[in-house]
Amino acid sequence: MAMNRRDTFKLAGIAAVTAAMPGVAMASEKAEAVKKTNGKSVVVIGGGFGGLTIAKALKKLDKSLEVTVIEKNNVFMACPFSNTLLGGLDNVALDNFVGDYYQPSAAHGYSFVNATVTAIDKAAKTVTTTEGSMSYDILVLSPGIAYDYAGQFPKWSKEKIAEVSQACPAGLIPGNEHIALKRQLEDMDDGNIIIVPPAKGKFRCPPAPYERTSMVANYMKNEGIKGKVIVLDNKDGAFAKAAAFKESWADLFPDIIEYKGTTEVTDIDPKAKTITYIEYANIDDTKGVVKTEKYEVCNFMPNNKCSPVIEMAGIKTNGAGYAIMDGVSFRSATDKNIYVIGDAVTHGIPPSGQTAIWCAHRAARQIVDQMNGKANDPAAGLPANAANVCYSMVGGKPEEAIMVTHEFILGPNNTMGSVASVPKPKDGNGKFRSAGTAKATREWFKGVMREMFA
Numbered sequence: 455m456a457m458n459r460r461d462t463f464k465l466a467g468i469a470a471v472t473a474a475m476p477g478v479a480m481a482s483e484k485a486e487a488v489k490k491t492n493g494k495s496v497v498v499i500g501g502g503f504g505g506l507t508i509a510k511a512l513k514k515l516d517k518s519l520e521v522t523v524i525e526k527n528n529v530f531m532a533c534p535f536s537n538t539l540l541g542g543l544d545n546v547a548l549d550n551f552v553g554d555y556y557q558p559s560a561a562h563g564y565s566f567v568n569a570t571v572t573a574i575d576k577a578a579k580t581v582t583t584t585e586g587s588m589s590y591d592i593l594v595l596s597p598g599i600a601y602d603y604a605g606q607f608p609k610w611s612k613e614k615i616a617e618v619s620q621a622c623p624a625g626l627i628p629g630n631e632h633i634a635l636k637r638q639l640e641d642m643d644d645g646n647i648i649i650v651p652p653a654k655g656k657f658r659c660p661p662a663p664y665e666r667t668s669m670v671a672n673y674m675k676n677e678g679i680k681g682k683v684i685v686l687d688n689k690d691g692a693f694a695k696a697a698a699f700k701e702s703w704a705d706l707f708p709d710i711i712e713y714k715g716t717t718e719v720t721d722i723d724p725k726a727k728t729i730t731y732i733e734y735a736n737i738d739d740t741k742g743v744v745k746t747e748k749y750e751v752c753n754f755m756p757n758n759k760c761s762p763v764i765e766m767a768g769i770k771t772n773g774a775g776y777a778i779m780d781g782v783s784f785r786s787a788t789d790k791n792i793y794v795i796g797d798a799v800t801h802g803i804p805p806s807g808q809t810a811i812w813c814a815h816r817a818a819r820q821i822v823d824q825m826n827g828k829a830n831d832p833a834a835g836l837p838a839n840a841a842n843v844c845y846s847m848v849g850g851k852p853e854e855a856i857m858v859t860h861e862f863i864l865g866p867n868n869t870m871g872s873v874a875s876v877p878k879p880k881d882g883n884g885k886f887r888s889a890g891t892a893k894a895t896r897e898w899f900k901g902v903m904r905e906m907f908a
């Protein structure tokens with residue numbers, strides 16, 4: 455086959471990667487040519503919150519480990535705090551959310567491969583990517599979530615799904631979608647913004663749609679845009695940090711935010727910029743009234759499912775593809791050499807960046823103990839107080855935020871669960887929100903970026 459100049463460069467790139475990483479072989483080589491590991495090789499799939507944290511933690515715990523992160527994106531982008539970018543808060547820019555993968559890998563001595571994982575052979579202990587294959591001794595999966603448009607709207611064609619996902623970006627997966635939403639807000643005329651939280655099942659960062667509601671309302675107010683932020687929800691007001699959000703909406707944006715808690719979206723027409731939904735009088739109403747609303751910007755968040763990478767690994771999963779775990783550990787219930795962290799687990803803990811970091815540290819300890827033949831008690835340290843702390847910015851001028859903390863606990867039958875608490879801060883004058891909590895929100899975000907990058 456003839457090779458052009460571009461192909462030559464591409465191959466030179468792969469060869470360089472191969473030389474740097476003993477486990478990596480060329481994609482075109484036969485499976486048996488995949489190089490053997492040194493017996494201490496950990497391959498991490500996903501360079502997000504869980505993946506970057508565990509790669510660094512593993513190297514810190516045991517320098518002799520050979521750690522490789524495989525990530526399909528070539529730029530890191532954070533989801534947490536990104537609603538403040540949409541809200542137009544002072545001193546928040548895209549720069550705050552992005553990072554290059556070379557920096558932490560060089561600083562902590564792990565390898566980075568920019569490739570998409572396409573297959574996992576757990577019997578052969580190999581991972582196939584678009585740039586080559588590699589062997590592992592321990593595999594860590596932190597691939598995050600995927601969208602389930604097809605399950606939610608079985609009648610929508612592939613083309614319709616592509617059209618809606620691009621015209622009404624969900625903004626729950628890092629990258630392009632947040633930037634598209636920001637552009638749409640900047641380009642919009644007077645009119646309404648529609649926000650549709652995921653309708654069913656576990657979804658990434660349960661407070662995120664409601665924080666976004668506050669932030670886009672803040673943007674409309676400050677820019678003098680005439681219109682409403684209409685939330686088409688089906689949770690009848692029972693969502694994450696609900697009392698705290700509702701208090702701030704009533705106090706700060708009473709004429710802008712309109713929350714409808716018993717609706718079901720049935721169609722979106724991106725060309726006409728309309729959304730059609732059934733509005734029920736209450737949760738017992740089965741008939742409802744069909745309504746169509748014109749929008750300027752529509753942030754439609756479909757139901758979530760787990761990233762397909764988990765199923766590629768052939769480990770036990772639940773109906774939505776999330777990994778079934780071995781008790782309270784971060785190991786798969788069905789493969790002792792595969793660990794799963796972040797949003798992809800079925801533990802009863804909230805899918806958040808902070809949780810992913812917490813998981814990553816525990817899993818790192820478990821992996822290092824397993825590789826060094828040491829005993830490990832996966833329940834050690836439980837209950838863990840404030841294992842997850844999640845902030846949501848609710849106002850921009852003055853900047854104010856609310857928070858929830860979760861204690862992670864040992865549940866019945868060796869399961870992991872969590873207990874939430876939404877405190878009122880001392881500086882809140884009896885309200886859930888405060889300027890001090892907003893300051894803590896900014897500090898928290900800087901802290902998690904340091905955790906992964908510094």
Ligand SMILES: Cc1cc2nc3c(=O)[nH]c(=O)nc-3n(C[C@H](O)[C@H](O)[C@H](O)COP(=O)(O)OP(=O)(O)OC[C@H]3O[C@@H](n4cnc5c(N)ncnc54)[C@H](O)[C@@H]3O)c2cc1C
Pocket residue numbers: 499500501502503504505524525526527532533534535536537569570571572596597598599625626627628658659662761763795796797798805806807808809810843844845846
């Ligand atoms: C708007 C918003 C606000 C949020 N706010 C907060 C907050 O305030 N606090 C908080 O704690 N959390 C927050 N979160 C949640 C947080 O972002 C996620 O829970 C966290 O990123 C989960 O980490 P993860 O490692 O499981 O997945 P991710 O961070 O998504 O990482 C998964 C990585 O795997 C890669 N990947 C997937 N498939 C493949 C493949 N086949 N090959 C190679 N790479 C692959 C992806 O590209 C991605 O980089 C927020 C999320 C959103 C969307």
